[in-house]
Amino acid sequence: MAPVQPSQEELDRRKASINSETVTNVTSTDFPGHWPGEDNSWSLSSFRNTFNINIHRNEPLESSFSLVGIDASVANAFRRIMIAEIPSVAVEAVYVHNNTSVIQDEVLCQRLGLVPFRGGKEGIQEFLKWHPRKKDDGMNTVIEEEEEENTKFDYNTIILSLKIACTRNKEAEKGERDPLKAYHNAHVYARDIQFKPFGRQEQYFSGEDAIRPTNPDILVAKLRPGQCIDVDMHAFKGVGSDHAKFSPVATASYRLLPTITILKPILGQDAEKFARCFPQGVIGFEKVGKKEAQRKGSGYEGHEGENKAVVVDPMKDTVSRECLRHEEFEGKVKLGRVRDHFIFSVESVGQWESDALFLESVKVLKMKCEALKQNLQTMNR
The missing domain is CATH 3.30.1360.10 (RNA polymerase, RBP11-like subunit)
Structure with missing residues (x-):
């Protein structure tokens, strides 16, 4: 119907x-x-x-x-x-083995947690299950860390790692001041994060379906020669109500x-000014026809051939009220x-x-x- x-x-x-x-x-x-x-x-x-x-x-x-x-x-x-x-998958636990960059461990962990990842739809939406979280009774955790590790399996945990070190580029020109040319791995990007499948994960996350950052060019950290980052990460399934990083x-x-709604005719230069009060594509122009110009009370008498303002696409309007600030458009x-x-x-x-x-x-x-x-x-x- x-x-x-x-x-x-x-x-x-x-x-x-x-x-x-x-x-x-x-x-x-x-x-x-x-x-x-x-x-x-x-x-x-x-x-x-x-x-x-x-x-x-x-x-x-x-x-x-x-x-x-x-x-x-x-x-x-x-x-x-x-x-x-x-639900979506994001980094929840970060194990820092070595971090000699200028970024503090907790800040680095937060940055890694906010990197969005993508992978095979069947694997993320069907194969991956919820990982049990630690419950806090106010003073002591009910599940200790050792017991929590025993709850991590291939169907609820994604393992990632970031191991990278900055070294000097021996082939760089003398006096080179651009760190991207003077050093190797001066910038650490999301594409440097490696996915480490285990168990049945290779069946769901391989090839184009492998777990990888949505945007590989996200800048994670900047390094200089002698500095390195060595961390392992565990990604779980979660929802945005727990943390914004889980929001899909x-x-x-x-x-x-x-x-x-145009109540009275807007013609000529006023029509052009009226169109400028709105984003491009909202207001257009039409020529006043002969019948309109001859019809009494239409407001178009004697304006045959002039441009009149018409509404083309109101969906593009941002409702800025600019047209209401000009006296010539009042009423x-x-x-x-x-x-x-x-x-x-x-x-x-x-x-x-x-x-x-x-x-x-x-x-x-x-x-x-x-x-x-x-x-x-x-x-x-």
Whole structure:
């Protein structure tokens, strides 16, 4: 069944008004009993008819899409889940054997923990399981470090190592001041981190599916001759609610669809100035036609052939309100935002494809709803 097209009155209700100094009509009114003679109670059938998903951009690391016809609480739930509740792999434990660089051990460990990694999807999402964490009762840890080491297996632990030393380049020209030419390994990059598979990991993490940094050019440290770094790392599965390094997204955000309504004609030089008030591509120009120029009360009388301002793509607008600061546009334009049209922007760090992150957030929210439903049934008993 095709989506039901809302009336103009319903569209106006869905818009928040953007004024020069204030924002009005921000509260939703589509609930039962507010409008006389209208039944705005939620139903699954009406939701199916009105809800819509539009894909604007879909690339492995970045995607943009619109969710139309949902409440802000649901849209925000998807955003929060993508940030904090979808698991990914990151370095959790760093064992420093030798570090003679100028970076302190704890700072180096933190930098290594924030390096994002990628690998085979089946291995990361299906083969790798959760690693049991130490539980702190306030004074003493329940699981000692020795016992924790016995819980690390090929299905829950990724082993990485970084062993590198800086030496002088004997072939460099005399007096060379560029450290990248004068020394070997003057800069330590994420690509210098080596993956050490063990057990069944070679079946899932080999070739193009091997564990490796998402961006090999991330700068980890700078060394000079005689300095070295020798560390081993253990990477585990975690979620962003435990630590930001486990978040599978660089950013996951949404904004409301902007609306631009031209109430009165904007012509000639005013149209050009009006277009400059918005980002490029939002406002375009059209020639005033003969019929428009002859129609009384249209505002185009005597302006045949002149350029008039028209809205081309309001989605590109950033709602800067610049047009509301000029007297010549007063009463000629109305700005707003559609309260139930959410434009999402998702940037993945590499372990998940950007579109798969949203689908996974839907799965997580569904599991939460099922758990809540079971708890409610238990309470009734």
